[in-house]
Amino acid sequence: MSRALHDVATGTLLGVALNYQGLLKQHLAEFEQPPYQKPPVKPVLFIKTPNTRNEHDAEVVHPGNGLRLQPGPALGVVIGKDISRVSAAEALDYVAGYTIVNEFSLPEDSYYRPAVKAKCRDGFCAIGPELVPTAQIADPHSLTITLYVNGEVRQQNSTANFVRDVPRLIAEISEFMTLHAGDVLITGTPEGRVDVAPGGRVEVEISGLGRLVNHIAAQ
Amino acid sequence: MSRALHDVATGTLLGVALNYQGLLKQHLAEFEQPPYQKPPVKPVLFIKTPNTRNEHDAEVVHPGNGLRLQPGPALGVVIGKDISRVSAAEALDYVAGYTIVNEFSLPEDSYYRPAVKAKCRDGFCAIGPELVPTAQIADPHSLTITLYVNGEVRQQNSTANFVRDVPRLIAEISEFMTLHAGDVLITGTPEGRVDVAPGGRVEVEISGLGRLVNHIAAQ
Numbered sequence: 001m002s003r004a005l006h007d008v009a010t011g012t013l014l015g016v017a018l019n020y021q022g023l024l025k026q027h028l029a030e031f032e033q034p035p036y037q038k039p040p041v042k043p044v045l046f047i048k049t050p051n052t053r054n055e056h057d058a059e060v061v062h063p064g065n066g067l068r069l070q071p072g073p074a075l076g077v078v079i080g081k082d083i084s085r086v087s088a089a090e091a092l093d094y095v096a097g098y099t100i101v102n103e104f105s106l107p108e109d110s111y112y113r114p115a116v117k118a119k120c121r122d123g124f125c126a127i128g129p130e131l132v133p134t135a136q137i138a139d140p141h142s143l144t145i146t147l148y149v150n151g152e153v154r155q156q157n158s159t160a161n162f163v164r165d166v167p168r169l170i171a172e173i174s175e176f177m178t179l180h181a182g183d184v185l186i187t188g189t190p191e192g193r194v195d196v197a198p199g200g201r202v203e204v205e206i207s208g209l210g211r212l213v214n215h216i217a218a219q
Numbered sequence: 220m221s222r223a224l225h226d227v228a229t230g231t232l233l234g235v236a237l238n239y240q241g242l243l244k245q246h247l248a249e250f251e252q253p254p255y256q257k258p259p260v261k262p263v264l265f266i267k268t269p270n271t272r273n274e275h276d277a278e279v280v281h282p283g284n285g286l287r288l289q290p291g292p293a294l295g296v297v298i299g300k301d302i303s304r305v306s307a308a309e310a311l312d313y314v315a316g317y318t319i320v321n322e323f324s325l326p327e328d329s330y331y332r333p334a335v336k337a338k339c340r341d342g343f344c345a346i347g348p349e350l351v352p353t354a355q356i357a358d359p360h361s362l363t364i365t366l367y368v369n370g371e372v373r374q375q376n377s378t379a380n381f382v383r384d385v386p387r388l389i390a391e392i393s394e395f396m397t398l399h400a401g402d403v404l405i406t407g408t409p410e411g412r413v414d415v416a417p418g419g420r421v422e423v424e425i426s427g428l429g430r431l432v433n434h435i436a437a438q
Contacts, residue, residue, distance in 0.1 A: 045335035047266040051397045116264035120396050178270045
């Protein structure tokens with residue numbers, strides 16, 4: 001992690017599930033069934049605990065034991081000032097910049113599976129390589145996000161396909177919890193997650209933000 | 220919060236759901252339905268983010284807006300040394316001591332509801348009043364836990380009714396995530412959660428650990 005990113009992005013790692021339209025559509029049928037009955041009306045959030053923190057060019061340990069490991073390419077929004085109950089119109093004033101997050105996870109077949117166990121293994125949240133100031137990103141909602149595994153494109157999408165854009169996420173979250181300077185909002189992973197194996201090289205590229213590289217190690 | 224507790228319990232606040240046998244039994248019928256089909260086989264965990272931290276004798280702000288607020292009396296286990304993959308037999312060697320946690324929450328009617336929104340509002344995790352060293356608690360599984368609201372007993376249970384005892388929780392969690400010195404394991408809230416209103420005085424008493432008092436304020 002670059003020094004600037006390391007010094008700034010020290011807070012809570014807060015993830016948003018189902019924030020790509022393609023992914024939400026895939027789950028709509030499931031949401032019609034009990035016990036949900038309807039799609040979520042508010043952002044579905046999850047936490048990556050501090051033990052998950054990892055960085056550019058570092059190893060991510062495959063869990064082994066017959067478990068599957070999936071990268072989670074995402075745009076990271078680094079909060080610059082404490083935020084409580086801001087409007088969407090003001091939200092971007094509180095952002096320090098953007099970075100790349102690879103939010104590794106075990107696959108989750110249902111929302112009932114314990115998400116912490118799937119998402120909070122040691123090293124499961126790579127962040128980097130740089131903190132890019134907001135001024136350098138004209139529009140955070142027109143960025144191409146690409147996952148490469150061993151040099152091949154395995155996922156590609158655009159932040160234009162967010163269900164909720166960055167200002168709306170910040171407004172809806174800060175309505176009930178204070179976001180602090182240094183917190184990182186993980187804005188969601190697109191549909192089409194793939195499995196990776198030990199020895200694999202995993203790269204997430206986002207236009208204007210560079211490329212975050214990680215190496216999958218055997219347990 | 221006492222100085223000792225304040226200096227030690229600085230880490231991740233990790234909650235365990237459904238850890239009282241009476242509560243688990245209440246939900247067993249629901250777990251037979253889709254999409255669960257069976258009861259959880261591993262601890263169901265949740266995180267209380269740093270903005271939820273609160274202390275003895277402090278205010279907890281009622282969310283208002285037609286929402287309901289419920290205290291969550293729980294035994295807190297404060298981790299004393301980093302733990303990765305320990306056996307249940309060794310687990311208590313890594314514990315610094317015990318304290319009381321009041322893990323406030325909005326009621327959750329289903330596991331689909333966004334738990335972060337219910338559990339991570341500012342000030343929703345009171346901890347205290349003291350850190351009681353493990354040596355002073357002969358058996359953490361024979362403690363009476365009592366919730367008083369405005370001086371009346373509203374919940375009472377015993378840590379003898381845990382689904383998973385403290386060593387087993389630590390062993391099962393540290394199998395997939397490192398617990399760090401200063402992390403607090405919130406071992407579960409018993410069945411029978413009650414609503415509280417602005418102006419209310421909420422106290423959680425655990426035998427040998429004292430009494431954690433909080434005051435419900437209007438928004």
